[in-house]
Amino acid sequence: MVQAKKWILAHHFDGQPKDSDLQLVEETLPDLKDGDVLIEAVFLSVDPYMRPYSARSLKEGDTMIGSQVAQVKESRNANFPKDSYVVANVGWRSHTVTSDESLLRPVPPFGKLPLSYALGILGMPGMTAYFGLLEICHPKEGEVVLVNGAGGAVGSLVGQIAKLKGCKVIAFAGTEEKCRWLREDLKLDVVYNYKKVADQEKAIREAAPDGVDCFFDNVGGEAFTAGIHNMKTFGRVSLCGAISTYNAKGEELRGPYANGIIISRQLKLEGFIVLRWLPKWGDAIKETIGWIQQGKVQTKETVTEGFENMRAAFYGLFTGDNIGKAVVKA
Amino acid sequence: MVQAKKWILAHHFDGQPKDSDLQLVEETLPDLKDGDVLIEAVFLSVDPYMRPYSARSLKEGDTMIGSQVAQVKESRNANFPKDSYVVANVGWRSHTVTSDESLLRPVPPFGKLPLSYALGILGMPGMTAYFGLLEICHPKEGEVVLVNGAGGAVGSLVGQIAKLKGCKVIAFAGTEEKCRWLREDLKLDVVYNYKKVADQEKAIREAAPDGVDCFFDNVGGEAFTAGIHNMKTFGRVSLCGAISTYNAKGEELRGPYANGIIISRQLKLEGFIVLRWLPKWGDAIKETIGWIQQGKVQTKETVTEGFENMRAAFYGLFTGDNIGKAVVKA
Numbered sequence: 001m002v003q004a005k006k007w008i009l010a011h012h013f014d015g016q017p018k019d020s021d022l023q024l025v026e027e028t029l030p031d032l033k034d035g036d037v038l039i040e041a042v043f044l045s046v047d048p049y050m051r052p053y054s055a056r057s058l059k060e061g062d063t064m065i066g067s068q069v070a071q072v073k074e075s076r077n078a079n080f081p082k083d084s085y086v087v088a089n090v091g092w093r094s095h096t097v098t099s100d101e102s103l104l105r106p107v108p109p110f111g112k113l114p115l116s117y118a119l120g121i122l123g124m125p126g127m128t129a130y131f132g133l134l135e136i137c138h139p140k141e142g143e144v145v146l147v148n149g150a151g152g153a154v155g156s157l158v159g160q161i162a163k164l165k166g167c168k169v170i171a172f173a174g175t176e177e178k179c180r181w182l183r184e185d186l187k188l189d190v191v192y193n194y195k196k197v198a199d200q201e202k203a204i205r206e207a208a209p210d211g212v213d214c215f216f217d218n219v220g221g222e223a224f225t226a227g228i229h230n231m232k233t234f235g236r237v238s239l240c241g242a243i244s245t246y247n248a249k250g251e252e253l254r255g256p257y258a259n260g261i262i263i264s265r266q267l268k269l270e271g272f273i274v275l276r277w278l279p280k281w282g283d284a285i286k287e288t289i290g291w292i293q294q295g296k297v298q299t300k301e302t303v304t305e306g307f308e309n310m311r312a313a314f315y316g317l318f319t320g321d322n323i324g325k326a327v328v329k330a
Numbered sequence: 331m332v333q334a335k336k337w338i339l340a341h342h343f344d345g346q347p348k349d350s351d352l353q354l355v356e357e358t359l360p361d362l363k364d365g366d367v368l369i370e371a372v373f374l375s376v377d378p379y380m381r382p383y384s385a386r387s388l389k390e391g392d393t394m395i396g397s398q399v400a401q402v403k404e405s406r407n408a409n410f411p412k413d414s415y416v417v418a419n420v421g422w423r424s425h426t427v428t429s430d431e432s433l434l435r436p437v438p439p440f441g442k443l444p445l446s447y448a449l450g451i452l453g454m455p456g457m458t459a460y461f462g463l464l465e466i467c468h469p470k471e472g473e474v475v476l477v478n479g480a481g482g483a484v485g486s487l488v489g490q491i492a493k494l495k496g497c498k499v500i501a502f503a504g505t506e507e508k509c510r511w512l513r514e515d516l517k518l519d520v521v522y523n524y525k526k527v528a529d530q531e532k533a534i535r536e537a538a539p540d541g542v543d544c545f546f547d548n549v550g551g552e553a554f555t556a557g558i559h560n561m562k563t564f565g566r567v568s569l570c571g572a573i574s575t576y577n578a579k580g581e582e583l584r585g586p587y588a589n590g591i592i593i594s595r596q597l598k599l600e601g602f603i604v605l606r607w608l609p610k611w612g613d614a615i616k617e618t619i620g621w622i623q624q625g626k627v628q629t630k631e632t633v634t635e636g637f638e639n640m641r642a643a644f645y646g647l648f649t650g651d652n653i654g655k656a657v658v659k660a
Contacts (some may be wrong), residue, residue, distance in 0.1 A: 220589045242589040254584045259550045259572040260382055262603035271593035330356055 022081035120325030141166030151178025165227030191297030450655030471496030479548030481508025483655035630654030
């Protein structure tokens with residue numbers, strides 16, 4: 001019998017998350033039956049989508065949802081042998097007993113790359129960047145790509161893939177450290193610290209006087225409006241996230257209707273959840289591994305130590321201090 | 331030498347249009363040179379798009395833009411013989427001398443249908459409905475289509491084409507007369523008078539508990555928000571107009587950001603201007619003529635008499651009293 005820990009949504013978030021909204025509880029796991037595995041979290045993912053998802057799909061008392069890289073500690077299931085590693089969609093749990101194979105997939109063959117990449121560049125955030133940019137924006141050589149939240153797990157890869165496709169990239173991030181990385185290491189063309197820019201719309205216009213072809217929006221709110229007003233006719237907008245609005249309330253959730261400019265510029269906007277392309281993840285992960293091995297793309301992680309610090313790591317997403325992918329080492 | 335009249339944008343509109351914003355002026359037309367035609371307006375179009383277009387693209391003192399059906403009164407251009415009829419994009423003018431053939435196209439062969447249809451169901455508004463619905467929403471048999479502004483030139487045809495494609499149609503209009511027409515004559519499935527509906531979002535949900543597949547938005551603002559919140563996953567939204575916001579100012583132009591729901595429901599939104607499909611108008615007009623002749627679609631017009639009443643007819647669009655296409659008989 002294993003004593004496990006998990007984080008539950010004690011109260012639905014209302015505006016800024018409070019410590020009392022998420023609660024660490026213990027549970028005793030059952031003995032394994034045929035088909036079961038016992039897995040132990042090695043790395044856990046915290047991602048911005050968990051905030052709106054909890055409001056839409058969780059009840060108070062439910063375990064927080066999320067993915068982890070876990071090691072199989074005991075197995076009565078031949079598909080998942082003892083000591084192997086899996087990516088498991090089992091939520092914020094230290095240990096899990098399950099026979100539900102739909103929640104588990106073997107970690108892809110990474111070679112020497114860190115296991116945690118399965119939660120970042122070689123997992124959901126990486127695939128979000130890959131498909132959200134390529135399948136919705138269809139960037140072409142010589143076009144201008146705008147990406148915000150560019151210092152994060154998704155945005156940093158969007159910017160790099162756009163460069164690989166021969167685009168000019170305008171990027172917004174929220175710390176000097178992120179901006180330096182994007183500018184100096186990733187060689188993005190124009191990088192702004194949005195906290196130091198008085199007028200984002202004007203800043204984009206200065207960087208792209210002829211307008212933006214492709215806009216990958218992680219931020220929503222004012223950043224969305226600033227981008228939309230700089231789109232070229234027939235521009236494509238990939239709506240991936242809206243982190244600036246996730247903790248907002250009331251008036252902060254309101255902005256100018258964008259319909260007028262969407263119509264006059266004949267823009268196409270599409271929201272997406274990356275699981276729609278799940279059958280194509282394997283090939284995209286292989287391609288991304290190749291890019292990493294050839295030095296064509298880089299990634300960064302912010303690692304928080306300790307399962308008991310998951311809440312702090314999650315709340316930290318909304319302060320914007322994390323660079324790259326935020327993961328928790330159990 | 332012909333004494334002509336034209337309407338100019340004396341002052342840019344600011345909120346509700348004022349009489350002093352548009353001014354009727356006289357001008358003396360030049361004698362015809364080789365290649366010129368003199369045309370006389372027979373019917374003139376007033377359309378909602380003229381309001382945002384004027385802000386974007388006209389200077390104070392410019393002639394108001396728009397189309398008319400005109401008769402060639404004198405011709406020194408073999409392509410446009412005397413007495414023939416043309417659709418002319420020459421603005422709000424009683425008479426025009428021009429050699430610019432790009433502004434003129436012969437009225438299509440309508441048979442016995444009224445010439446004014448070239449400004450409505452067989453012209454820009456009709457094509458807007460046809461392509462905006464079919465090319466952006468791709469409605470399939472059995473799907474649910476939502477259209478607002480459904481008593482107007484565009485919306486009424488959207489509803490009817492959706493019915494022809496085997497869809498269930500939910501329509502919003504703003505007068506009892508319009509609603510009766512849509513319900514009794516056009517046989518749309520659920521018709522609401524939005525002025526009598528306290529909660530549009532709830533009304534749509536009652537009419538389509540499983541959600542909306544295709545949303546053709548002529549209205550914007552609150553009507554847009556109400557529609558978006560009822561979309562099914564992978565729903566398609568055709569952004570055609572935003573008449574509810576054209577005369578609005580300040581706070582009225584702000585609403586809740588829709589990004590969250592666009593992402594979680596994976597919606598596709600596209601704004602358009604119907605001229606992008608100009609090469610395909612001919613076939614679509616032929617098909618529409620067939621539908622009219624077979625009694626499969628109907629149209630209505632609100633005709634205002636007198637060129638001097640163009641301003642009143644235009645301002646009337648924003649009160650919502652006109653049923654069907656608003657035209658002015660010169």
